[in-house]
Amino acid sequence: MRGVVVSKRAYVALGTNLGNRLLNLREATRRLKLLGEVREGLVIETPALLPIENPTPQPAYLNTVVELKTPLGAVELFHQLKRIERVMGRVTTTRWAARIIDLDLILFGDLKLTTPELTVPHPRAHERDFVFRPLRFLGVRL
Numbered sequence: 001m002r003g004v005v006v007s008k009r010a011y012v013a014l015g016t017n018l019g020n021r022l023l024n025l026r027e028a029t030r031r032l033k034l035l036g037e038v039r040e041g042l043v044i045e046t047p048a049l050l051p052i053e054n055p056t057p058q059p060a061y062l063n064t065v066v067e068l069k070t071p072l073g074a075v076e077l078f079h080q081l082k083r084i085e086r087v088m089g090r091v092t093t094t095r096w097a098a099r100i101i102d103l104d105l106i107l108f109g110d111l112k113l114t115t116p117e118l119t120v121p122h123p124r125a126h127e128r129d130f131v132f133r134p135l136r137f138l139g140v141r142l
Helices: 021-032 074-087 129-137
Strands: 008-016 037-040 044-046 061-070 102-108
Touching: 008 021, 008 074, 008 129, 021 037, 021 061, 021 074, 044 129, 061 129, 074 102, 102 129
Parallel strands: none
Antiparallel strands: 008 061, 008 102, 037 061, 044 061
């Protein structure tokens, strides 16, 4: 007899400001669909956040949040998000650098987790319009 697969509801923020931004979001979403059932959120354009130590202008971002129902655990999902970033060509340089794709795990069910590599809920999500506006579109309030 087969076991029942329990899916958790996760929310993943997607952002891109290099290359064909809309195509980047579509490709990341396609890859997320391989991890579970996806419900897409509102896509918005926002100016790049610039760190004080390097205020060099960057192209604007396209951002969205997707709801993902997945059988993966939070840490495994986080590792899959990082894998998708690498496969899509993201090169990690400095914090807040321009990027082809950025995938952040914002919420994972009612899980509260703090490890050296992952904090859920995302500690700054409520400060970022590009996260909470698409979340509200999906019916989620932080």
